[in-house]
Amino acid sequence: MTEREAQSEVRIPLVERDMLSDAPPELATLYDALLAQRGVVPNMFKTLAHVPNIAIGFAALLKPLLSDGALPGWYKELVATRLSVLLKSSYAVTAHSLSAKQKGATEQQIAAARGDFESGPFTDQQKLGFRCAERLHRSAAEINDTFYTELKSLFDDRQIIELIATASAFELFPRFVDALRIPTTPAPQIQRQT
Numbered sequence: 770m771t772e773r774e775a776q777s778e779v780r781i782p783l784v785e786r787d788m789l790s791d792a793p794p795e796l797a798t799l800y801d802a803l804l805a806q807r808g809v810v811p812n813m814f815k816t817l818a819h820v821p822n823i824a825i826g827f828a829a830l831l832k833p834l835l836s837d838g839a840l841p842g843w844y845k846e847l848v849a850t851r852l853s854v855l856l857k858s859s860y861a862v863t864a865h866s867l868s869a870k871q872k873g874a875t876e877q878q879i880a881a882a883r884g885d886f887e888s889g890p891f892t893d894q895q896k897l898g899f900r901c902a903e904r905l906h907r908s909a910a911e912i913n914d915t916f917y918t919e920l921k922s923l924f925d926d927r928q929i930i931e932l933i934a935t936a937s938a939f940e941l942f943p944r945f946v947d948a949l950r951i952p953t954t955p956a957p958q959i960q961r962q963t
Contacts, residue, residue: 780950784818786810796821799828807871808957811864813942816951834935835868839927843872844895847882848902848932849939854883855906858943860953865939867956894923902936 786804789797796818803810817824835849836842846869853861866879874882881889886899901920904911912920912933920929 779952781816783812783815793821795825809954812951812954813946834938838931840931843869843874845935846872847874848935850882851899851902852906852939853943856943858947860946861943863953897923898932901932905936
């Protein structure tokens with residue numbers, strides 16, 4: 770087996786919906802909710818299903834974290850996309866780019882978050898948020914008093930909490946999926962009206 774083949778090998782089998790007969794009912798409910806919201810159950814959750822309490826806990830964290838709040842959900846998805854790029858996680862880049870689009874981000878915004886956000890179609894506040902996420906990625910110490918003062922000039926306390934929480938969480942999730950070699954979730958099937 771070549772190194773490339775070994776890297777593409779799934780380390781933990783995915784748990785499909787029809788395999789949940791012995792799982793807690795909350796896990797089946799989670800699968801159904803993800804399918805309804807996204808059109809597909811992400812492979813990360815099909816892996817987490819081996820430990821239902823963690824799957825349910827991760828979903829409980831992600832729902833408010835990536836929903837509209839003090840910051841729009843599409844923007845927080847782009848912050849997650851940006852961090853996924855920095856972590857070189859193709860799974861997470863693909864997943865959060867799709868989620869950002871589903872929540873209203875434009876193709877230009879998605880491309881800029883994946884590349885040069887500074888020249889992308891973002892406000893000064895949004896660009897500063899991406900810079901904050903990049904600083905946090907390198908070290909929490911880079912959110913020094915000078916930079917925090919700059920953040921406070923464009924973000925209120927609730928927005929700062931959501932921004933930092935999102936950036937922090939997406940240091941974890943891309944590492945989790947890549948360490949376990951979870952395959953990229955296929956795009957949802959588009960249902961055509963006949």
